[in-house]
Amino acid sequence: MIDIAATIKDVAKYTGLSIATISKYINGGNVLEKNKILIEEAIKVLDFKVNEIARGLKTNKSMTIGVLIPSLENIFITSIISHIESILIQSGYSTIICDCKENRKLEQEKTEFLLSKMVDGIITMPYSNNGEHIKRVLEKNIPVVLLDRPLKDVNCDVVLVDNLNASYNAIEQLIIRGHKRIGIICGSKDVYTSQERLKGYLRVHEDYSIEIDPELIKYGDYQIDSGYRLLNELLDMESRPTAIYVTNYEMTLGAIMAINERGVSIPDELSIIGFDNIQMAKIVKPTLSIVVQPMQQIGETAANIMLKRLKGDMSNYPSMFRLKTEVLIRDSITSIV
Amino acid sequence: MIDIAATIKDVAKYTGLSIATISKYINGGNVLEKNKILIEEAIKVLDFKVNEIARGLKTNKSMTIGVLIPSLENIFITSIISHIESILIQSGYSTIICDCKENRKLEQEKTEFLLSKMVDGIITMPYSNNGEHIKRVLEKNIPVVLLDRPLKDVNCDVVLVDNLNASYNAIEQLIIRGHKRIGIICGSKDVYTSQERLKGYLRVHEDYSIEIDPELIKYGDYQIDSGYRLLNELLDMESRPTAIYVTNYEMTLGAIMAINERGVSIPDELSIIGFDNIQMAKIVKPTLSIVVQPMQQIGETAANIMLKRLKGDMSNYPSMFRLKTEVLIRDSITSIV
DNA sequence: TTGTAGGCGTTATCAA
DNA sequence: TTGATAACGCCTACAA
Numbered sequence: 001m002i003d004i005a006a007t008i009k010d011v012a013k014y015t016g017l018s019i020a021t022i023s024k025y026i027n028g029g030n031v032l033e034k035n036k037i038l039i040e041e042a043i044k045v046l047d048f049k050v051n052e053i054a055r056g057l058k059t060n061k062s063m064t065i066g067v068l069i070p071s072l073e074n075i076f077i078t079s080i081i082s083h084i085e086s087i088l089i090q091s092g093y094s095t096i097i098c099d100c101k102e103n104r105k106l107e108q109e110k111t112e113f114l115l116s117k118m119v120d121g122i123i124t125m126p127y128s129n130n131g132e133h134i135k136r137v138l139e140k141n142i143p144v145v146l147l148d149r150p151l152k153d154v155n156c157d158v159v160l161v162d163n164l165n166a167s168y169n170a171i172e173q174l175i176i177r178g179h180k181r182i183g184i185i186c187g188s189k190d191v192y193t194s195q196e197r198l199k200g201y202l203r204v205h206e207d208y209s210i211e212i213d214p215e216l217i218k219y220g221d222y223q224i225d226s227g228y229r230l231l232n233e234l235l236d237m238e239s240r241p242t243a244i245y246v247t248n249y250e251m252t253l254g255a256i257m258a259i260n261e262r263g264v265s266i267p268d269e270l271s272i273i274g275f276d277n278i279q280m281a282k283i284v285k286p287t288l289s290i291v292v293q294p295m296q297q298i299g300e301t302a303a304n305i306m307l308k309r310l311k312g313d314m315s316n317y318p319s320m321f322r323l324k325t326e327v328l329i330r331d332s333i334t335s336i337v
Numbered sequence: 338m339i340d341i342a343a344t345i346k347d348v349a350k351y352t353g354l355s356i357a358t359i360s361k362y363i364n365g366g367n368v369l370e371k372n373k374i375l376i377e378e379a380i381k382v383l384d385f386k387v388n389e390i391a392r393g394l395k396t397n398k399s400m401t402i403g404v405l406i407p408s409l410e411n412i413f414i415t416s417i418i419s420h421i422e423s424i425l426i427q428s429g430y431s432t433i434i435c436d437c438k439e440n441r442k443l444e445q446e447k448t449e450f451l452l453s454k455m456v457d458g459i460i461t462m463p464y465s466n467n468g469e470h471i472k473r474v475l476e477k478n479i480p481v482v483l484l485d486r487p488l489k490d491v492n493c494d495v496v497l498v499d500n501l502n503a504s505y506n507a508i509e510q511l512i513i514r515g516h517k518r519i520g521i522i523c524g525s526k527d528v529y530t531s532q533e534r535l536k537g538y539l540r541v542h543e544d545y546s547i548e549i550d551p552e553l554i555k556y557g558d559y560q561i562d563s564g565y566r567l568l569n570e571l572l573d574m575e576s577r578p579t580a581i582y583v584t585n586y587e588m589t590l591g592a593i594m595a596i597n598e599r600g601v602s603i604p605d606e607l608s609i610i611g612f613d614n615i616q617m618a619k620i621v622k623p624t625l626s627i628v629v630q631p632m633q634q635i636g637e638t639a640a641n642i643m644l645k646r647l648k649g650d651m652s653n654y655p656s657m658f659r660l661k662t663e664v665l666i667r668d669s670i671t672s673i674v
Numbered sequence: 675t676t677g678t679a680g681g682c683g684t685t686a687t688c689a690a
Numbered sequence: 691t692t693g694a695t696a697a698c699g700c701c702t703a704c705a706a
Contacts, residue, residue: 005477007699018677023701032675049453053393054699057682062390064433064454072419075412082409082436089435089447094454096401096431099419110426116386117401117431140342224616256620279561283593285622344683355693360685369691391683394698 006046014042026050056118064094065306066114068107068124069147072099076249076276076295077125080147083299084123091307093120104128111137121306126151129190143309145302149192150320157309159302159321163193166291166325167200167247170273173289173327174243175208178336179271183234183241185251187222194222197247216241220251227254235262235270242336243271252276256284271333278328286331293325343383351379363387393455401431402643403451405444405461406484409436413586413613413632414462417484420636421460428644430457441465448474458643463488466527480646482639486529487657494646496639496658500530503628503662504537504584507610510626510664511580512545515673516608520571520578522588524559531559534584553578557588564591572599572607579673580608589613593621608670615665623668630662 008026012019015038017031025031025039042048056062065088069077085095096117100107104127111133114122121143126134131151137144138156146158167184174182184201187194198217205212218233220226227246231254234241246252252274264270266286273289274281281288301321309317345363349356352375354368362368362376379385393399402425406414422432433454437444441464448470451459458480463471468488474481475493483495504521511519521538524531535554542549555570557563564583568591571578583589589611601607603623610626611618618625638658646654 008701009699019700020678020702021676023699024676027701030675035675049449051394051455051699052453053390053399053455054682055701056390057388057394057684057699058701060682072415072422073412075410075415078409078412078415081434082438085409085434085436086438089450094433094435094450097418097422097434098426098431099422101419101423112386113426113431116389118388118390253616253620260620260622260624279590280617280620283590283597283617284620285597287597346683356684357686357693357695358691360683361692364685367691372691388683391698392685394683394700395685397698 005051006048007051008048010046011039011042011048014046015039061120062118063092064096064117064119066117066119066122066124067095067097068100068110068114068122069097070100070102070107070125070127072097074249076293079295080125080299080302083296084303087300087303087307093307093310100127102127104130108133115140115142121145121310123147123302123306125149143306145306145309147298147302155318157305157317157319157321159298159305159323160193161293161298161323161325163196163325164200164203166293166327167197167245168204169200169325169327170245170289170291171201171204172208173329174245174271174273174333175204175210177271177333179243180210180336181213181216181239181241181243183216183218183244185218185220185227185230185234185244185246185255187220187248187251189219191222194219194247201245213239222248222250224250224254224257227251228258229254231255231258232262235264241270243273243333245273247275249274249276249280252288252290253280256288266332267334273327273333281328281330284332288332289330290328291325292328294323297323342388343385344388345385347383348376348379348385351383352376398457399455400429401433401454401456403454403456403459403461404432404434405437405447405451405459406434407437407439407444407462407464409434411586413630416632417462417636417639420633421640424637424640425644430644430647437464439464441467445470452477452479458482458647460484460639460643462486480643482643482646484635484639492655494642494654494656494658496635496642496660497530498630498635498660498662500533500662501537501540503630503664504534504582505541506537506662506664507582507626507628508538508541509545510666511582511608511610511670512541512547514608514670516578516580517547517673518550518553518576518578518580520553520555520581522555522557522564522567522571522581522583522592524557524585524588526556528559531556531584538582550576559585559587561587561591561594564588565595566591568592568595569599572601578607580610580670582610584612586611586613586617589625589627590617593625603669604671610664610670618665618667621669625669626667627665628662629665631660634660 008022011022098110123145125147131154144156150158186198218230246255275291281290345359348359435447444464460482462484468491481493487495523535555567583592612628618627
């Protein structure tokens with residue numbers, strides 16, 4: 001039983017060569033062919049693995065990237081992370097994932113935690129609107145990539161989607177089907193994505209010269225309950241909307257629950273467009289039209305820009321990647337006569 | 338702009354004390370009150386943080402736990418991870434998450450990767466049935482906790498659910514409602530959880546002296562497609578089952594898609610019980626009865642046993658925690674006349 | 675091509 | 691209580 005990991009020293013001893021030579025070989029240097037064979041043998045026999053911790057101390061790199069997110073119980077986020085990890089590991093980086101559980105204080109603390117772990121960079125989907133914790137990271141010259149939304153006064157790379165046109169395109173599908181009273185269930189007023197998604201709603205109405213009833217604009221908090229509550233509010237209006245657009249996944253879930261509960265007939269009584277999660281869209285009856293975000297592209301873009309910064313390439317800094325969404329039309333919307 | 342992190346040396350310089358004293362203080366040693374104040378001040382002013390990498394080199398602990406899973410795009414898994422992380426971070430451990438994307442080779446490689454990162458322990462939901470990679474870890478005296486299923490010939494702590502009785506209880510609910518022809522959509526024959534879930538099905542039939550039609554037992558692969566396909570197969574039988582039990586989340590999704598597509602009336606034509614994911618169960622129409630696994634408890638139990646082993650407490654090694662599931666009865670099942 | 679030696683930031687031993 | 695000093699495992703000039 002090997003219970004103490006072999007070190008370069010052990011390999012040196014085994015081969016009769018010096019530590020320096022082994023180290024050089026490991027890092028791609030040239031050694032005599034016969035020594036190469038010898039070293040390889042020693043490595044195999046001793047089951048030697050470079051101690052990344054020790055290496056990190058010397059190189060001042062931990063080869064780990066911190067990934068700080070508001071929740072791990074969100075398929076949109078974990079899917080992005082999965083793609084981030086795939087890219088990073090190819091370059092030898094590991095990812096330390098910290099979930100701040102939608103809590104500002106935890107977000108703070110976990111940032112410090114990541115710093116103490118000497119991460120080489122941080123990729124984060126910010127929860128708090130206040131970017132002070134990120135500024136501290138940037139001050140230490142540690143690259144940061146923001147996901148999903150930018151942060152006021154924080155100057156760094158950001159990868160997000162074109163939320164405005166995501167909404168624009170979704171609502172447009174309703175408008176060209178004759179809808180004029182379209183309800184929208186937004187997130188909180190102070191959340192960036194929520195603001196953008198509302199802007200798209202407003203702009204497309206303007207472009208088609210459709211008047212907006214402010215009553216049709218509801219503000220929630222991106223949680224299931226608010227989707228449920230606001231969908232009900234919209235249905236309780238004297239002059240009901242003929243279509244409703246729900247601007248995130250959780251609220252879409254809530255909205256569907258309300259619809260099922262009330263027995264509203266989709267799409268005859270009401271057309272509806274939701275957000276994210278293709279699987280969910282397939283199992284509801286009738287199948288749901290949704291806005292889909294390019295999770296893989298988001299993750300890969302974020303990982304790649306991070307890798308670029310890590311290599312010291314600061315060209316086009318800070319960059320903003322504004323990826324395109326897609327509207328999937330299914331059976332939950334129909335034309336109005 | 339601070340772009341070089343302060344070290345103990347800097348704190349020593351600032352305070353006029355020695356490195357050793359600062360180190361001792363940091364690690365909870367005693368120093369004179371006035372020095373304590375001075376050190377605190379220096380730490381604050383210099384924004385000093387212990388370099389965990391260097392500490393790790395010295396203490397031979399990385400204070401990180403590897404978490405190796407088959408997929409990050411699975412809410413059941415990520416939810417467990419979230420709870421694991423919550424517990425571990427309280428003890429100063431960070432978690433390096435590796436997703437092997439349901440690929441044996443990757444599972445191998447990522448295990449080696451975690452080893453090279455000098456993780457202090459590994460918590461894994463194994464993908465491969467072959468536990469060789471885990472044995473290698475155990476040989477190095479690195480504690481391992483298995484999630485969801487044990488591994489043949491691998492002797493270590495494991496946290497799973499009582500899959501057998503999960504099925505038993507679910508099927509029992511159907512039996513007491515008069516069902517006698519109950520279909521089951523299993524996972525692959527060589528997957529532990531799948532075997533156990535089938536055993537429960539068999540045992541409850543036996544206990545109620547109900548004969549089993551082998552045709553009613555279908556084997557899939559825990560993926561959406563097989564749920565879809567096998568549900569259709571069951572419905573195409575000459576003598577249809579009156580109820581169907583689907584033994585994991587993905588296959589439940591597929592089954593629902595098939596049901597919707599064929600316009601089968603639930604629960605009148607068919608009663609159905611699915612697996613996992615409460616949210617999903619709420620948005621389908623009618624609401625779905627499901628078996629729910631205690632994700633939080635699984636995560637916390639795994640993290641705690643790991644912490645215990647890390648402290649060197651090997652009492653009751655290896656332990657197996659067999660947690661209880663719950664059957665949630667909703668509108669998708671009914672009594673037979 | 676190979677080896678010697680110094681240092682990365684910390685901890686821990688042993689004197690003072 | 692405090693301090694000098696030797697590791698920890700690795701990398702990297704620089705010398706041989």
